[in-house]
Amino acid sequence: MIRVGGIRVPLDTDLSDLVSLCEKKLKLSRDRMISVKLAKKSVDARKKSDVHFLISLDIEAKGEEKLLRTLKNAAKHEPVYYDVPTVRNVDYRPVIVGFGPAGMFAALVLAMAGAKPIVLERGGDVDSRVKAVEEFQSGGRLDTECNVQFGEGGAGTFSDGKLTTGIKDRRIGWVFERLVEFGAPEEILYLAKPHIGTDKLRGAVKALRERVIALGGEVRFNSRFCGFEAENGRLAAVSYSCGGEIQRIETKSLILATGHSARDVFELLYNEKITLSQKNFSVGVRAEHLRTDIDRAMYGGFAGHPALKAADYKLAVHLPNGRTLYTFCMCPGGYVVAASSEEGRLAVNGMSCFARDADNSNSALLVNVGPEDYGSDHPLAGMWFQRDLEEKAFRAGGSDYRAPAAVLGDFMEGRVSTDYGRVKPSYRPAVRFAAPEEYLPDFVCESLKLGIKEMGKKIKGFDDRDTLLTGIESRSSSPVRINRGEDLQSVSLRGLFPCGEGAGYAGGIVSAAVDGMKCAEEVCREMEGAERS
Known part of the structure; x- marks a missing residue:
């Protein structure tokens, strides 16, 4: 497959017939093309008198080596695939605290791996969360546990749903594909500045949660993380408050993906002598x-x-x-x-x-x-x-x-x-x-x-x-970093995986989702007793 970039097209171009576009713009004969896919689309508005689109196309064709020599802005393109890890040894269930982008994709990877994760989310599901936010914005009560910051989908659920990121990682394409699978607009796969919008993001978040549950995971709403236990420098259990009662889960792995606004968690970690630093x-x-x-x-x-x-x-x-x-x-x-x-x-x-x-x-x-x-x-x-x-x-x-x-x-x-x-x-x-x-x-x-x-x-x-x-x-990012090592575990406690934006390791929906996936991979490696490569 080859990718041809920098193709300039007018704003009113019909992009539903890419084969005809290749015939016209690239002078490729129809019988030579096997498949054509829109890979990228951006607006070029550098000259206000000549605003147009720039597109890139992924083309599978006969005689690609010759095309690489003759077509301008053409390069060989190999699709990047992500393989979900597999867990065979499930002697405990990993716990994830927080169901924002980092927690959601950590949960999805762990569920697909067969690890049957348990998610604790202090806020409510999307539907109850929308009601709480609407009540507050209408002049009613602020719910300090379920609001724009806390609840299913995290702070991103009440944002623009922007998916731009400065990181480069093989996991990004997989994140986008899953979002489309769960109901996000297909255009996010090729727009240079993709966004979902808060209205469509809510449906995607619910669909992702349903997939996690279908794969054996659990998502417990209105469940606020309130402590942990350790034995010999290793996590042993997690506690949380739900309905006024304290519950306990024995586990050896905790992905802490609480977001940048869970200030009580920062205080809890400091009191438990988990290493933190200013940011x-x-x-x-x-x-x-x-x-x-x-x-x-x-x-x-x-x-x-x-x-x-x-x-x-x-x-x-x-x-x-x-x-x-x-x-x-x-x-x-x-x-x-x-x-x-x-x-x-x-x-x-x-x-x-x-x-x-x-x-x-x-x-x-x-x-x-x-x-x-x-x-x-x-x-x-x-x-x-x-x-x-x-x-x-x-x-x-x-x-x-x-x-x-x-x-x-x-x-x-x-x-x-x-x-x-x-x-x-x-x-x-x-x-x-x-x-x-x-x-x-x-x-x-x-x-x-x-x-x-x-x-x-x-x-x-x-x-x-x-x-x-x-x-x-004031909530653009976390003012605190929860220090972790190369294995993504806290430098103070094995089995604790500080994750995402709240821990100081991400800066948006996509980078948080990727960080959640990385932490999930490390948990799988721990559960399998495998050495890090």
Whole structure:
């Protein structure tokens, strides 16, 4: 098979007949082609007067060696396969704590391997979780155990479902294939910037859970991890709370995939003398623009073309004060969502559905923070720093989970906003005007003011005075790392596998899923008593 890249096609090209496309674009005769598959599709909008698609095709054909010499941008392509390990010696059942991307794919691999894993998830299933989140966003009670952060699917269930990643790993294709199998749109297999959307992701999450159960695994919801036992430096049992009672499971393997917001778990591990370390993370706000403005800025006169989805962007600027301001988790045609998980503390995130057709587009605007900012060398100092900012944001919003918001023009000129411009807030239950200085450190506010101006030079209108800034975005990544060795086990306790974003080893849905798979493979190796290669 060969892969031919860099094929330029107009936006209105019919990609359902790839054989005809190859005849026209590559001058390949129909009788020479055995199969043609769309491998990649991206938007090239570098010239606003000439927006088009760039595609790559996987072609199986007669005389491929000759084609490699004659076709431009052609290379030999070998599909990458992933072999699920097999466990024959099941003398105990491995436990997974957390059913976000890392925990889900760890559970899937272990279940397919025959290990019959037990998953403990502190929150509820997707359906009950949606109800809890809707109640909170409608002005009701915050459920601290079942919310945007906790529950089936993890924080990604209430996000854009972006599947972009900076890692390269043979497992990635398998993750995408499984997601499609469980109901995700097939286009994620070839789009350069794939996303599922929170509405479609929920169905895929449920289908994955059902597969785990069908293969002999268990998923126990409303089951909060609360401790473990060890014997001779090795994990011996796990305990959890469910329905007001403490339950115990004897096991030798625990994959800890609790996400970046399970702060009680960090405290538990510290008290049990599990080695933790400080980690860099970022804080800032969510910036909302009108979707149509961003579309015009990115696509020019092609904005609104039926073949183009809502435009996205990715920006980073290095500032004179030594900080970096960058965009994160950009949600075209989406919403700013209430992401709090603790009483008296406020956090926001971004979310969009598959259609990405809401009025606003939003993105986190984040400034890097690190141990030098925490004021302590304690392993949990970054978490305390994060909590303190969220408490300030809660008070700035009126101490009732309204989010503090500011119109950019007022923020730049040092005023508290009194009215919106063209951009209306999408955050629910509501926002309250407050200056970002009320809850963000001075260096973050300075970086926002400097950086947004620079970003406005890269995307026309990004620094429009009507841009709405809503805070606080504080959960972009974990402020704590649970130290592990090359075998992916805690350096303090054999059998404990810190995993995913919360443990400090991933940065999104895909990288977390891959890390979950890696941890599952190590558990299988342990169960089989095999040596690491």
